[in-house]
Amino acid sequence: MIINNLITLLYFSYGEDVLTKYIIITGGVVSSIGKGITSASIGRILRSYNLKVGAIKIDPYLNWDSGTLNPYQHGEVFVTYDGMECDLDLGHYERFLDVELPGVSNITTGKVYKSVIEKERSGDFLGACVQIIPHITDEIKSMIRTITEDNDYDVILIELGGTVGDIESQPFLEALRQLRNEEGHDNVMFVHVTFVPYLDAAGEFKTKPTQHSTKELRSTGISPDMIVCRSQEPIDEDLKKKIAHFCDVDFKAVVNASDASSIYEVPLVLNKENVGKFVADRIKLDVDTESANLNQWENVVKSLKKDNPVVTIAIIGKYISLEDSYISIRESLKHAAGNIGVKLDLKYINSDVDELDFEELGSLDGILIPGGFGERGVEGKLDAVEYAIANNVPIFGICLGMHSMVIQFARRNGMKTANSTEFDKSTIYPVIDLMEEQKKIKDMGGTMRLGSYDCKLLKNTKTFDAYNQENIVERHRHRYEFNNEFRDELQEKGLIISGISPDDFLVEMVELPNHPWFVGCQFHPEFKSRPNNAHPLFVSFMDAAYKYSKNK
Known part of the structure; x- marks a missing residue:
């Protein structure tokens, strides 16, 4: 009994001394919805609190990196200072956060499986049958934590590429679900980015795709803490209440990010929606959200207009x-x-x-x-x-x-x-x-x-x-x-x-x-x-x- 109690105590206190917080961004409904810009914009707001913010892009494709991908397939190949050929979203993160990210900030299925197979070949698993759970999911978590340990970030943004429901994403979603449990509720939050389409024939916005996407995410054991609704035009408060009700999130956690004239406006849009304060409260960041200074960023946006x-x-x-x-x-x-x-x-x-x-x-x-x-x-x-x-x-x-x-x-x-x-x-x-x-x-x-x-x-x-x-x-x-x-x-x-x-x-x-x-x-x-x-x-x-x- 004493040993069992000790194990339980150790398990539930696992995340208490963790300094780094994790914000995990998933996407639903359609691809290319703007998860990268949304993630980078949240990071820009957190940077205004004088926090050290890092970013990870998870690409579920089997390529080891982006180096051999045709630009027509995946856009430009972004190169980090240490020579890794990465997804273009790393470029958004560097530009918005004004940081230089290491190449390990881009995790791919190819990297994960290659690492696990190399460990199996060298006998690291002591003859065990190598499986998706726990070996692949453990490797994903290990890669994430290595980035944390090597760079001493206050907050790490983790963007999962693709769309919830993609078969390639399933091991990553499971690993991220486990990460939340292991690091503790106060140290990990999920942001789900969806699309709210407007149907001309009906003359109204439709929230059903967002409802189904959130349901798909919840079927993996992950409930979003915040839903960012992308739309061509702004949505009203009633629609936000409807999404909050059917997706089982707080009304304050439903955020609208309608199309902007410049991607650099998005941090200002999210800041007006009090995203920074919600995030800080949710993962208990020790910051004064009232002291956030986005004046320089506002000047940047003005200069581009x-x-x-x-x-x-x-x-x-x-x-x-x-x-x-x-x-x-x-x-x-x-x-x-x-x-x-x-x-x-x-x-x-x-x-x-x-x-x-x-x-x-x-x-x-x-x-x-x-x-x-x-x-x-x-x-x-x-x-x-x-x-x-x-x-x-x-x-x-x-x-x-x-x-x-x-x-x-x-x-x-x-x-x-x-x-x-x-x-x-x-x-x-x-x-x-x-x-x-x-x-x-x-x-x-x-x-x-x-x-x-x-x-x-x-x-x-x-x-x-x-x-x-x-x-x-x-x-x-x-x-x-x-x-x-x-x-x-x-x-x-x-x-x-x-x-x-x-x-x-x-x-x-x-x-x-x-x-x-x-x-x-x-x-x-x-x-x-x-x-x-x-x-x-x-x-x-x-x-x-x-x-x-x-x-x-």
């Missing part, structure tokens, strides 16, 4: 039919526009065509050529570079965009067949070539130069003027590099190498001296831009585009 002057920028790439393929670039351009006080008019131009529409290019104030892989669409990017050089249009090249700049510059200066060995292995002018350490690698996933690397800037360049410092750190995702065999020759012809690795070996940035703004970088600066701290390269580019718009 400028109506004029208008600066027209085009992203010229091959994945333009899904804008999320370039989401970090899009947001970085918005941040820069807000920073200098202009309105961004963003266009997407397909580079995978026989010939670009030069009349359309003539309407632009700036051109941005993003990264990418494969030969498709490259000639269109080279045409855009040629147009920008010939017409003095500000142009910004990122990764493959920089490669395009180098190739086209070489072709204009005596190397007519210059190319990258990615596209033409037999070219006699391989100005872009495979990194030496990449030549023996056959696997595709996680084998590139990934994550943060140091870069040294050359003074008296546009690049140095943008950063106003000599040493920078930026994130990479590539296999091919500027070929040093052509370094001296291209410099003699006028190309400025404005950024190099600290050992002077790798070319990181190029520019042209007698051009309004012609800058290319091997890295991906878009991953470090924030709405309240726009990236200096994007700000410099936007400023040049604005000046060009006034003078053309």
